Amino acid sequence: xxxxxxxTIVLLALSSYFFGRKKAxxxxxxxxxxxxxxxxxxxxxxxxxAPAFLLYALWSIFEPSIVRFFILSDYSSQGLLEGELxxxxxxxxxxxxxxxxxxxxxxxxxSAEKYLNFRxxxxxxxxxxxxxxxxASTGYAYTKISNxxxxxxxxxxxxxGVFFLSSLxxxxxxxxxxxxxxxQTIEFFQVIPLxxxxxxxxxxxxxxxxxxxxxxxxxxxYSDTFGAVPIFAGTFFIALIAMCVAIPIGLLSGxxxxxxxxxxxxxxxKPVIEILAGIPTVVYGFFAALTVGPFLKDLxxxxxxxxxxxxxxxxxxxxxxxxxxxxxxxxDDVITxxxxxLRDGSYxxxxxxxxxxxxxxxxxxxxxxxxxILLGVSRAIGETMIVVMASGLxxxxxxxxxxxxxxxxxxxxxxxIGDQQFGDPKTQAAFALGLSLFIVTLVLNIxxxxxxxxxxxxxx
Amino acid sequence: MxxxxxxxxxxxxxxxxxxxxxxxxxxxxxxLVVFLTKIFSTGYTAFQKTWLVIPVxxxxxxxxxxxxxxxxxxxxxxxxxxxxxxxxxxxxDPDASxxxxxxxxxxxxxxxxxxxxxxxLDNPDSFGKTVDVKLTASDDLDQVFKGNYPRDxxxxxxxxxxxxxxxxxxxxxxxxxxxxxxxxxxxxxxxxEAELAGIASSFMGSLFSxxxxxxxxxxxxxxxxxxxxxxxxxxxxxxxxEVNINNLxxxxxxxxxxxxLGVLLAVFGLPRxxxxxxxxxxxxxxxxxxxxxxxxSLKAVPPSIREAALAMGASKMQTTMHHTVPLALPGTLxxxxxxxxxxxxxxxxxxxxxxxxxxxxxxxTPMDPAASLPVQIYIWAESxxxxxxxxxxxxxxxxxxxLIFMNLGAQLIRHKFEKKWN
Numbered sequence: 001x002x003x004x005x006x007x008t009i010v011l012l013a014l015s016s017y018f019f020g021r022k023k024a025x026x027x028x029x030x031x032x033x034x035x036x037x038x039x040x041x042x043x044x045x046x047x048x049x050a051p052a053f054l055l056y057a058l059w060s061i062f063e064p065s066i067v068r069f070f071i072l073s074d075y076s077s078q079g080l081l082e083g084e085l086x087x088x089x090x091x092x093x094x095x096x097x098x099x100x101x102x103x104x105x106x107x108x109x110x111s112a113e114k115y116l117n118f119r120x121x122x123x124x125x126x127x128x129x130x131x132x133x134x135x136a137s138t139g140y141a142y143t144k145i146s147n148x149x150x151x152x153x154x155x156x157x158x159x160x161g162v163f164f165l166s167s168l169x170x171x172x173x174x175x176x177x178x179x180x181x182x183x184q185t186i187e188f189f190q191v192i193p194l195x196x197x198x199x200x201x202x203x204x205x206x207x208x209x210x211x212x213x214x215x216x217x218x219x220x221x222y223s224d225t226f227g228a229v230p231i232f233a234g235t236f237f238i239a240l241i242a243m244c245v246a247i248p249i250g251l252l253s254g255x256x257x258x259x260x261x262x263x264x265x266x267x268x269x270k271p272v273i274e275i276l277a278g279i280p281t282v283v284y285g286f287f288a289a290l291t292v293g294p295f296l297k298d299l300x301x302x303x304x305x306x307x308x309x310x311x312x313x314x315x316x317x318x319x320x321x322x323x324x325x326x327x328x329x330x331x332d333d334v335i336t337x338x339x340x341x342l343r344d345g346s347y348x349x350x351x352x353x354x355x356x357x358x359x360x361x362x363x364x365x366x367x368x369x370x371x372x373i374l375l376g377v378s379r380a381i382g383e384t385m386i387v388v389m390a391s392g393l394x395x396x397x398x399x400x401x402x403x404x405x406x407x408x409x410x411x412x413x414x415x416x417i418g419d420q421q422f423g424d425p426k427t428q429a430a431f432a433l434g435l436s437l438f439i440v441t442l443v444l445n446i447x448x449x450x451x452x453x454x455x456x457x458x459x460x
Numbered sequence: 461m462x463x464x465x466x467x468x469x470x471x472x473x474x475x476x477x478x479x480x481x482x483x484x485x486x487x488x489x490x491x492l493v494v495f496l497t498k499i500f501s502t503g504y505t506a507f508q509k510t511w512l513v514i515p516v517x518x519x520x521x522x523x524x525x526x527x528x529x530x531x532x533x534x535x536x537x538x539x540x541x542x543x544x545x546x547x548x549x550x551x552x553d554p555d556a557s558x559x560x561x562x563x564x565x566x567x568x569x570x571x572x573x574x575x576x577x578x579x580x581l582d583n584p585d586s587f588g589k590t591v592d593v594k595l596t597a598s599d600d601l602d603q604v605f606k607g608n609y610p611r612d613x614x615x616x617x618x619x620x621x622x623x624x625x626x627x628x629x630x631x632x633x634x635x636x637x638x639x640x641x642x643x644x645x646x647x648x649x650x651x652x653e654a655e656l657a658g659i660a661s662s663f664m665g666s667l668f669s670x671x672x673x674x675x676x677x678x679x680x681x682x683x684x685x686x687x688x689x690x691x692x693x694x695x696x697x698x699x700x701x702e703v704n705i706n707n708l709x710x711x712x713x714x715x716x717x718x719x720x721l722g723v724l725l726a727v728f729g730l731p732r733x734x735x736x737x738x739x740x741x742x743x744x745x746x747x748x749x750x751x752x753x754x755x756x757s758l759k760a761v762p763p764s765i766r767e768a769a770l771a772m773g774a775s776k777m778q779t780t781m782h783h784t785v786p787l788a789l790p791g792t793l794x795x796x797x798x799x800x801x802x803x804x805x806x807x808x809x810x811x812x813x814x815x816x817x818x819x820x821x822x823x824x825t826p827m828d829p830a831a832s833l834p835v836q837i838y839i840w841a842e843s844x845x846x847x848x849x850x851x852x853x854x855x856x857x858x859x860x861x862x863l864i865f866m867n868l869g870a871q872l873i874r875h876k877f878e879k880k881w882n
Contacts, residue, residue, distance in 0.1 A: 156775060156776075160687075163684070163687035163691060166679075166680045166687060167687040169680050169684060170684065170701060170704045170708055170748060173708060173719070173747065174707075174708060177718075180722025180723045180727075181718060181722070183722070249488055250488075252480050252481050252485075253484040253488055256478070256482060256484065257485070260478060260481055275492060276491070278801065278802075278805075278867065279495075279860070279863075280807065280834050280837075280859060280863070281805070281807065282834045282837050282838050282841075283805075283834075283837065283856050285838070285841070286837060286841045291498055321488075321491045321495075325488075328488070352470055354473060354477035355470070355473075357477070358477075378710060382712025385808055389842075409714050412714055412812070416717075417812075418816075422726055434714070434715055434718040437712060437714070437715065438711065438715050441710065441711060445706075449707075
């Protein structure tokens with residue numbers, strides 16, 4: 001039914017475009033048009049389609065909750081809990097689809113009939129109301145174009161409005177992120193004290209078993225379970241290892257590309273290094289788990305060291321390789337944008353090329369380089385698949401790179417893989433971790449972007 | 461230290477510094493080479509499939525069919541091919557004990573019943589005759605034949621037993637083991653058995669997600685970029701939108717997964733594990749990438765074009781839609797393809813919205829549960845069987861092929877259609 005209404009609206013809008021254009025050509029025979037004939041068509045089509053579609057969309061969104069309200073209003077006086085009402089409503093819905101297999105009660109049957117009844121009324125009134133709105137608005141627009149009013153301006157204002165709404169998508173996404181994270185996190189902190197989360201030393205979410213929904217929450221059950229210190233420590237530790245790999249290699253290759261490399265080398269080597277950034281992270285994770293981890297373990301054995309097969313070193317090292325191109329490209333850009341006169345001045349004083357780079361160009365480019373490193377750190381902190389596959393999933397508080405640790409992202413995946421139960425502290429803990437991840441990366445990004453922007457402004 | 465010595469020292473430092481730079485580039489390239497060789501060397505064998513060609517006697521008695529009458533399709537469909545298969549396997553070693561018969565059976569993929577049946581359905585003339593039939597080898601023998609399993613370790617640590625290897629060697633001497641292009645890798649859905657697992661389901665999942673992502677992200681991003689670049693007044697609000705877009709581009713992908721889970725699944729109640737939800741989540745993630753690319757190419761269109769159109773009496777909207785946007789389209793398109801390539805390789809958000817479910821059917825619409833290629837890599841990489849290792853590598857090769865293809869496409873569009881303004 002829904003798709004039929006939708007298609008009808010689309011078809012009517014399309015045909016009213018041609019109708020409007022034809023009308024304009026008719027008018028043209030004895031009057032001067034105010035716009036090109038196609039704008040008459042657009043005008044009519046928009047008035048035909050847009051209001052009806054808007055109503056249709058709003059109706060479809062709100063219909064289920066309104067029907068639910070009417071059905072459950074019969075039972076509001078009985079003092080039932082929210083969960084019981086939900087369960088009852090689900091039963092009513094499945095009964096009305098003839099898929100109910102539980103115990104039949106008179107109440108249930110009555111409600112199911114009422115439900116079907118309401119659905120029917122809703123369906124037909126939707127058709128009638130949407131179509132009558134469509135006819136009314138099209139009629140209004142038709143009288144307008146018959147009187148030969150302006151059509152181009154309203155059409156353009158409408159289009160501009162659509163453009164503006166699209167540009168809000170980014171804001172809506174941000175709001176959606178904050179809403180979904182914050183909502184669950186607040187619920188989480190009603191059970192687990194904020195202090196325990198931020199300063200607790202033990203992370204063991206598996207302890208918080210899925211509990212019965214009717215059972216009351218027992219906060220003591222969760223004490224010493226959601227202490228995020230080991231995870232935060234693990235996240236920064238792995239990011240640190242990654243940066244130990246990425247900064248020297250990325251920075252040096254960036255400098256070499258910008259200052260020494262011949263045009264040919266630059267032309268070929270730069271895109272090839274950037275391939276490293278385009279490889280999906282799950283592929284790096286597989287590489288780290290299958291090749292690097294066992295390799296490090298064997299190497300450690302031959303040196304007499306105890307190396308875990310899922311060591312922080314393997315995950316961090318491979319993550320570092322992934323970040324090399326981010327740092328090398330950005331620092332390359334930054335160094336190339338240092339004005340030539342600084343170099344010339346240094347050469348004129350007799351400095352060699354490397355001395356110029358180390359003493360003149362590097363300090364001049366430092367803010368930009370710091371910005372690129374911060375962006376790299378934010379990537380490393382937000383990286384998920386490498387850690388999930390190559391590092392451990394148990395949150396150990398350790399500073400030994402040969403042992404396994406876990407990160408924020410890995411824990412989110414561990415908790416949320418498979419079925420989730422909303423309203424459970426374990427699930428909410430993942431959202432709390434997500435929020436802390438979001439905040440950390442947001443701060444890093446804002447700082448990095450503003451540093452890079454300031455730097456650019458300095459030399460442009 | 462005199463002047464000369466100091467100069468020599470400085471020149472040495474210069475040489476050293478250059479060497480460090482070269483070494484860094486070399487290291488980065490070395491990583492790439494090691495990485496790709498590793499993937500290709502473990503993965504290429506997955507494109508070959510091992511078959512055992514064994515003589516099968518389609519005897520009417522063994523199938524409990526009427527020997528004098530040609531069996532109809534229904535007769536064959538109703539016949540019991542399990543017992544028939546076992547009887548056929550015994551012909552490989554007539555003296556086999558009960559345990560050994562089970563081992564014989566395990567040399568074949570569990571689909572042997574279907575394979576025997578379909579052979580007879582396709583070749584009804586072979587009824588009552590003994591013919592050579594190609595059956596899929598089990599994963600363990602497949603790996604032995606490809607040389608991925610060492611044979612010289614003790615039997616209890618080996619997947620294939622001594623007895624199976626004996627039969628295997630005998631068959632091999634007779635030339636009854638053949639290796640052919642593994643078409644089923646591309647046509648089968650996922651399976652718990654490595655020898656039968658294919659990428660068709662996850663490929664369709666990826667395709668649907670990317671199509672959903674494209675159909676949402678491209679129009680919205682293009683219109684948003686047009687608004688911000690051409691129409692938006694310079695005020696605080698537009699600055700805010702701009703900051704927002706830049707930050708969104710750097711938000712970790714897993715946060716978008718949480719958004720999909722917390723809003724699309726929990727609030728809007730969209731179906732779990734489907735490419736529809738995956739595509740919407742990915743589109744939110746690609747949106748900033750495309751907006752930034754589209755704005756850059758709109759910015760690159762010289763003002764003279766706009767001025768000329770306005771001077772000819774076109775309205776602002778006509779100028780934009782007839783002149784500016786078409787000129788900025790190549791850049792926008794190549795940015796879109798790069799954004800989609802990123803989305804194609806994305807795993808973590810899809811895991812959170814449940815696209816890791818084991819799916820052994822090929823999805824037909826975006827509303828069916830599905831995995832995606834990167835998620836398939838993750839699922840297979842987590843399973844212990846050796847047979848899956850080469851599958852993972854092969855799946856990675858397919859994924860990398862598509863990524864390279866898309867990036868080359870983006871380059872091509874950029875070089876072929878983009879106008880250079882000077």
